Amino acid sequence: MTSYALFLGCTIPARQSNYELSSRKALAKLGIELVDLANMTCCAPPPVQSIDLETSLAVAAYNICLAEEADLNLITLCSGCFESLSIANATLKADEQLKAKINRILSEAGKEFLGSKEVKHLLQVLVDDVGLERLKQRVSKPLSNLKVAAFYGCHVLRPSELLKFDDPERPSILENLIETLGAKSVEYRNKLKCCGGLLRGFSDDLALDLAREKLANTTKAGADCIATLCPFCFVALDLGQLQIKSKLNETFDMPVFHYSELLSLALGIDPKELALEAHKVKTDKIISKIS
Amino acid sequence: MAQKTEAPKKNVEPLKMDPSFKYEVMKEHDGETLKICFQCGSCTSSCPTARFSDSYRPRTILRLAQLGIRQKILPSPTLWLCTACFTCTDRCPQDVKVASVLRVLRNLAVKEGQTPRIFIELASNIYETGYAYKIPELRQKKRETVGLPPLPKASLDRVDRLLELAGGSKLIKSKEAQ
Structure with missing residues (x-):
């Protein structure tokens, strides 16, 4: 069974039970396990990036650190979360200097960003881990x-x-x-x-x-x-x-x-x-x- | 035929240019790409906001930034009409990271105390709840009735600390006081 750490973000729990429920039920049927990690926080979306880039990178990376500690890749349902976390992940993996700077901030919160995990959107998981052929076979209606x-x-x-x-x-x-x-x-x-x-x-x-x-x-x-x-x-x-x-x-x-x-x-x-x-x-x- | 005379315009002042402004932008992450913009306008023609807005033109903002006309950029609410769709960045033939340059400009506007209220609210929400958008308590209680597991708690203390250290808190709090 493939497992992912679920990153829910705010908008889905705040107003869209329909999105969360349907994703959980469908993925369970397709053999993808979702792990709810404690202590997740904001993904630091574009409005937060507009305030201050380094703050947003540190907050986003904090979540990725939690997934790294649990040795799981992240799955997001929200495109905004996918973008913020992916940008932070890719930027910090590619820029050693910036990574060191953000890690100095993270160390005060007891975390270190390693860059060892991937961030995936629900649709990528469906295509990569389930596959269109297998998905088609599972369609009953x-x-x-x-x-x-x-x-x-x-x-x-x-x-x-x-x-x-x-x-x-x-x-x-x-x-x-x-x-x-x-x-x-x-x-x-x-x-x-x-x-x-x-x-x-x-x-x-x-x-x-x-x-x-x-x-x-x-x-x-x-x-x-x-x-x-x-x-x-x-x-x-x-x-x-x-x-x-x-x-x-x-x-x-x-x-x-x-x-x-x-x-x-x-x-x-x-x-x-x-x-x-x-x-x-x-x-x-x-x-x-x-x- | 009567001669139409117009009163001479008063107070015609040239815009102030600050030649060092572009360097302020260029020292920030992805801001360095400002210098290679050659004003082709691919950004504006691809921009979803520009299609409906009379005032928002990414190409114009980049030119103003190159020229250092900061008073036309930083205090203007127009700067905040970017939807962060990144089409401009994707399509720029010069590989200018247009959306990121605009983000740098907003970061500079914040440092000057020019943050629109809604953006301060979103950022302050992270302090209070751990998330940019508040999750109403009623929603958290309702989860069980529709068959959802309880929502894991957000890590508030540590995130506060993170915001303090990264400098974000100063920017949010100083603006709240105004």
Whole structure:
């Protein structure tokens, strides 16, 4: 059995039981063990990097040290956590001087960054450790009638030099995973542009402009739903639809799912076990379409 | 035909340039790539914010930084409209780490006390709870009812210490006092 230290971050436990539940249940079915480590802290995402880089590197590295001590690679469900931890991991592995500086700070907290572990996003674990072929064999309820718009968001793809997740201009991991479940992946305009999530709370109008574009383009392409892999993209596109309705008087009614939720449904997990009530845009029509 | 006369504009002052500013940027991690920007504009044309914003133009900010016109950069809220999508960095033909140069500029703005409130809030949350976004207590209690294991405790004391040592705490706390 392959084991990973689960890095949950904040947004998922704060508001998305649906993402955590579906990921835990699907991975358990696929033979991937998740270990919950104590004493994890913030991943130090871009807003924290904006305050001070070295502080953010030290905080991110602290988490990686915990995984090193447990002799486990890290798995993240959130793209923001994936990016922050991966940037810290790759930067410190490559820059001895900076590593020494950060290690001086970490030593006061009883830690040392060694650079011996990897940080992986859920999707990479599905592709690398389970494999598309094996995944396909495990699908008991193919999502055959479903047209799904893959939405990557930014923080798994870029900076590609450090993250090495997929081709940043023509990624295919998510589309392949969607089709493995028996669904059809549909193309749409400006698929790789930002969801606007990080502008929420600072420039809400701009944030909604960015989210609106994705909703308009996926609707135009005839998608039944959007598949995301990041809690920020999920909020921007799901809760965003309520805000777009009240601010711009425009209704999309486009259900947004985390990929792990579609995966769980295809693996035959009962939708009632997946806390789907966390969705702001109702998922009923999709559930009835696939059952 | 009546001659249209315009009153002469008052207070036309040239912008102050600080030739040492670019060196301040270039001594920070990834900031050194500022000097090789040749202003092609790939960053702005790829930027998701620039497509909808009237004011945010990464190329312009980089040029202002090269010229050392700091008063146009550091106090401006525009600097904080970057979504950190890193498309600019990925697509720059000169390998300028555009998003990181912009991050360096924000780090410098913070040192000058120009941090927008929401960013201070997020950073202060790490002090209080260990995380940038607060996890409501009700959520922690509800976990069990939906079948999730209890959330492991965050390591608060040590993280406080980490923030003190790395200098982040000074930057967050001094701004809170303002």
